[in-house]
Each structure stands twice: as structure tokens, then as C-alpha cells.
Amino acid sequence: MHCTNFHIPTMVYDPEYDQDEFFARRCILVNGPVIVGAGPSGLAVGAGLKQQGVPFVILDRANCIASLWQNQTYDRLKLHLPKQFCQLPYFPFPPDFPEYPTKYQFIGYLESYNKHFDINPKFNESVQSANYDETCGLWRVRTVTTNGLMRGEVEYISRWLVVATGENAEKVVPEFEGLEEFGGRVMHACDYRSGEGYEGKRVLVVGCGNSGMEVSLDLCHHNASPSMVVRSSVHVLPREILRKSTFELAVAMMKWLPIKVVDKIMLVSARLVLGNVEKYGLKRPSMGPLQLKNTEGKTPVLDIGALQKIRSGQIKIVPGIKRFSRGWVEFVNGETLEIDSVILATGYCSNVPSWLKENGFFSTQGFPIAPFPNGWKGKAGIYAVGFTRRGLSGASLDAMRVAQDIGKIWKEETRHKKHSVAVALACHRRCKTHL
Numbered sequence: 202m203h204c205t206n207f208h209i210p211t212m213v214y215d216p217e218y219d220q221d222e223f224f225a226r227r228c229i230l231v232n233g234p235v236i237v238g239a240g241p242s243g244l245a246v247g248a249g250l251k252q253q254g255v256p257f258v259i260l261d262r263a264n265c266i267a268s269l270w271q272n273q274t275y276d277r278l279k280l281h282l283p284k285q286f287c288q289l290p291y292f293p294f295p296p297d298f299p300e301y302p303t304k305y306q307f308i309g310y311l312e313s314y315n316k317h318f319d320i321n322p323k324f325n326e327s328v329q330s331a332n333y334d335e336t337c338g339l340w341r342v343r344t345v346t347t348n349g350l351m352r353g354e355v356e357y358i359s360r361w362l363v364v365a366t367g368e369n370a371e372k373v374v375p376e377f378e379g380l381e382e383f384g385g386r387v388m389h390a391c392d393y394r395s396g397e398g399y400e401g402k403r404v405l406v407v408g409c410g411n412s413g414m415e416v417s418l419d420l421c422h423h424n425a426s427p428s429m430v431v432r433s434s435v436h437v438l439p440r441e442i443l444r445k446s447t448f449e450l451a452v453a454m455m456k457w458l459p460i461k462v463v464d465k466i467m468l469v470s471a472r473l474v475l476g477n478v479e480k481y482g483l484k485r486p487s488m489g490p491l492q493l494k495n496t497e498g499k500t501p502v503l504d505i506g507a508l509q510k511i512r513s514g515q516i517k518i519v520p521g522i523k524r525f526s527r528g529w530v531e532f533v534n535g536e537t538l539e540i541d542s543v544i545l546a547t548g549y550c551s552n553v554p555s556w557l558k559e560n561g562f563f564s565t566q567g568f569p570i571a572p573f574p575n576g577w578k579g580k581a582g583i584y585a586v587g588f589t590r591r592g593l594s595g596a597s598l599d600a601m602r603v604a605q606d607i608g609k610i611w612k613e614e615t616r617h618k619k620h621s622v623a624v625a626l627a628c629h630r631r632c633k634t635h636l
């Protein structure tokens with residue numbers, strides 16, 4: 202796509218003065234980078250840029266920051282890594298936070314972070330496409346804005362594009378034979394808030410990652426009867442070993458030992474603390490838990506109580522699903538089970554391939570192709586933050602690198618040109634000459 206699709210009116214974006222909302226179609230030249238996503242990753246990049254005086258625009262499809270945390274998680278959720286691995290750069294958690302903050306505490310912290318750095322994302326702006334326009338050397342990011350009844354299209358034009366839409370941007374909803382005739386309540390784990398309303402119900406929880414385990418546990422707390430589908434294998438680790446965070450121990454050991462050895466130690470320790478989990482139907486993968494996380498992104502389960510319920514039989518383990526029918530499910534081993542509801546804890550995926558038109562930086566799965574630690578920067582001013590499958594600490598690391606890199610280029614350019622807006626306008630003029 203070239204500049205032929207350039208829509209007027211065109212404005213220079215000034216963060217001090219947010220222009221009116223009257224135009225249904227607008228084109229905004231951004232002085233600084235466009236950041237897509239106002240989750241922890243996007244906010245952390247924003248903070249790093251603010252500190253260096255670099256202007257930017259953050260766009261989010263939702264109407265709030267950290268929408269994954271605010272709109273798509275259950276009430277009982279707590280961070281499952283200790284707090285020091287989850288805080289964002291330059292602004293620590295309050296000292297009275299517990300070791301594993303609740304989601305409400307984490308959201309409160311992110312709100313303070315947003316306020317403290319005056320990040321000011323633009324909400325209700327869903328990015329539909331982004332492409333690099335070689336004729337003018339700029340990124341063109343198109344959004345659909347939904348603001349009450351108002352719907353508009355905006356094109357943001359920028360030197361830099363920071364992708365911060367997350368590893369969990371879309372829910373994965375597999376197709377199952379017969380599900381349409383099942384008849385009971387079916388929802389994805391991202392829409393599950395609590396077991397209220399499930400009392401006495403037989404619930405099939407599909408998937409045994411952290412979501413499947415914790416939803417099943419929450420259902421037990423609400424006197425429901427969950428059966429959890431384990432179709433392949435899963436690593437379950439205790440959240441703590443001898444009162445020390447398992448994750449923290451693993452991070453410490455990784456400084457001295459190869460990952461394979463650390464995995465062995467993890468598995469021996471897990472066996473000592475949890476016993477043999479395979480006898481409950483929780484088959485372990487052949488690859489160790491950290492290696493599996495690093496190579497395939499599959500997060501080990503950090504157990505916070507589900508295993509005890511599996512042992513006691515309150516959570517039943519069932520095999521893969523063959524098909525559904527009215528009021529029941531048939532498994533691959535031919536057995537059937539009567540159920541009232543289904544919760545799909547079947548995971549999430551990146552949505553980058555659906556909107557980013559480029560070749561070579563992102564894979565078809567929506568993750569940077571270059572392996573860690575080289576996937577944060579691409580060619581022509583594109584960056585990725587929060588795609589290293591290393592949780593919030595990985596996102597923070599990316600964010601600091603990206604903000605520093607953009608800040609460095611920005612400072613070099615503003616030293617040479619009198620005013621950064623003049624630079625943007627010059628680019629803009631160059632772009633328009635190609636119309």
C-alpha cells in the first residue's frame with residue numbers, strides 16, 4: 202500500500218492537546234512512536250519514553266489500561282510469580298504488597314503507574330492494519346474507533362511502531378463435534394469470574410494449564426463438581442519448595458547451571474514435595490518444565506491447591522474429548538460423562554498476523570522470529586515488547602531496551618534539527634509529494 206490512500210484532514214498529533222473527535226476519518230502524524238497495546242508492556246515502554254521526554258501515542262482497543270487483567274480474568278486470580286518478578290520498570294510495587302499480589306492490587310498498581318508517568322493512552326482504538334510505507338519511510342497504522350455511537354477511522358503515521366498487543370491477545374476456542382447441540386452453558390476461561398451459579402453443577406473444564414487448574418479449584422470452592430480434561434501432558438510444580446518460590450529458586454540456579462540440570466532438580470524436588478502426580482492422570486511431558494517454557498512457550502502449572510483436590514477426587518481427571526451431545530460428552534477412550542456446563546481453558550494466542558502487514562520480523566504465529574534476546578527490534582523502526590514468553594519480567598526487559606533505543610535515536614535527531622515536530626512535518630511533506 203502506498204500513499205495514494207492518504208486521507209485529509211491531516212493533523213500533527215500534539216499530546217498536550219488532544220484534537221476534537223468530530224472527523225469520522227482522520228490522519229494523524231505522530232511525533233514519536235506509535236505503541237499498540239496499553240497492557241503492562243505498552244505502559245512500560247510509555248514510562249521509559251516519558252522519562253526521556255520522547256512523545257508517543259499508545260493505542261488500545263479496550264476502554265481501559267490492562268484490559269486482559271481488568272476484563273478477562275477471574276476474581277480469585279493472584280500473580281503466581283513473587284512480586285519482585287512482576288513489577289514494571291522505574292516504579293516499584295508499594296512496600297505493603299504481599300508476596301503474591303491479587304489481581305486487584307496489580308491493577309491498582311498499573312493505574313498508579315499510568316497516572317505517575319502521565320501515559321494517557323488512547324482507548325477504544327482497535328488497530329486493523331499496520332504497514333511500512335517505503336516511499337516515505339513511515340509506518341501507517343489504521344484504527345477503528347468506537348466511542349459510544351461514534352465510529353471513526355484514523356490513520357496514524359509514525360517513524361516507529363512498537364507492537365505490545367501481548368501473547369494472550371485472543372482466546373483459543375477449538376472446534377468440537379456436537380458442541381452446538383450440547384445445550385448447557387459454554388464459556389472460555391477468560392469470561393469466567395467465579396464459581397457463583399455453578400453450585401452443585403457438573404462442569405467440564407477443558408485444558409489443564411494454570412487457567413484450567415485454577416478454574417477447577419475455584420469451582421471446588423463453590424461446591425461444584427469439576428472434571429478436567431488432560432489430553433496430553435502437563436508439568437505441575439509446587440509454587441514453593443521449602444517456603445521459597447520455585448520460580449525464584451529456578452532463576453537463581455539458572456545463573457550457575459545449564460537449563461537441563463535445573464529442570465532435573467525441579468523435577469526431583471517436585472516429586473519430593475508433590476509425590477508422583479502421574480498416578481492421577483497428570484502425565485509429565487518428556488521435556489523439562491523450563492526448557493518446554495523456553496522452546497514452546499508452554500507454562501508449567503504452579504500449584505496453589507488444585508492438586509490436593511485432584512488427590513481427594515473433588516477434581517476428576519478425564520482424557521481428550523471425542524464429541525459432545527445433548528447433556529453429555531464422550532472421551533477418546535469411549536467413556537461418556539453427563540455434564541451441565543463447559544469451561545474452555547484452552548489458552549490464548551497472539552493477534553499480530555491479523556493486522557501487521559510485514560515480512561520477516563513476526564512469524565505466522567504472531568511472535569518475533571529472532572530467538573530471545575534478539576526479538577525486540579526489527580528493521581525500519583519496528584519493535585516487539587512482551588513476546589518472549591518470560592511473563593512480566595521479560596516484558597519489562599524488552600520495554601527498557603525499546604525505550605532506550607528509540608530515546609537514543611530521538612535525541613540524536615533533535616540535536617540536529619531544531620524541533621522534532623519540524624522533523625515530522627518534513628517527513629510528512631515528503632510523504633505527500635508521493636501522492
Ligand SMILES: Cc1cc2nc3c(=O)[nH]c(=O)nc-3n(C[C@H](O)[C@H](O)[C@H](O)COP(=O)(O)OP(=O)(O)OC[C@H]3O[C@@H](n4cnc5c(N)ncnc54)[C@H](O)[C@@H]3O)c2cc1C
Pocket residue numbers: 237238239240241242243260261262263266267268269270274278279280281282286287326327328329365366367368369370412552556586587588591592593594596
Ligand atoms: C490469567 C493470566 C494470568 C497471568 N499471570 C501472570 C503472572 O502472575 N506473572 C506473569 O509474569 N505473567 C502472567 N501472565 C502473563 C501475561 O501475559 C502478562 O502478565 C501481561 O499481561 C503481559 O502484558 P502485555 O502488555 O504484553 O499484554 P496484555 O496484558 O495482553 O496487553 C495487551 C493490550 O493490547 C491490546 N490490544 C490487543 N490487540 C489490539 C489491537 N489490535 N489494537 C489495539 N489494542 C490491542 C489489548 O486490549 C491489551 O490491553 C498471566 C496471563 C494470564 C492470561
Ligand SMILES: NC(=O)C1=CN([C@@H]2O[C@H](COP(=O)(O)OP(=O)(O)OC[C@H]3O[C@@H](n4cnc5c(N)ncnc54)[C@H](OP(=O)(O)O)[C@@H]3O)[C@@H](O)[C@H]2O)C=CC1
Pocket residue numbers: 278279280281282369375390407408409410411412413415430432433434499500521522546547548549
Ligand atoms: N495465577 C496466574 O498467574 C495464572 C497465570 N496464567 C497464565 O496465562 C497463560 C495462559 O494459560 P492458560 O489459559 O492455562 O493456557 P495454556 O495455553 O497454558 O493451556 C491451555 C490448555 O488447554 C489445552 N487444550 C487446548 N486445546 C485443547 C483441546 N482441543 N482439547 C483439550 N485440551 C485442549 C492444552 O492442552 P495441550 O497442552 O495438550 O495442548 C492446555 O492444557 C499462561 O502463561 C499461564 O501461566 C493463567 C492462569 C493463572
Ligand SMILES: O=C(O)C(=O)Cc1c[nH]c2ccccc12
Pocket residue numbers: 281282448494500501503590591592593
Ligand atoms: O504466568 C505466566 O504466563 C508467565 O509467563 C510467567 C512465567 C514466566 N516464566 C515462567 C516459568 C515458569 C512458570 C511461570 C513463568
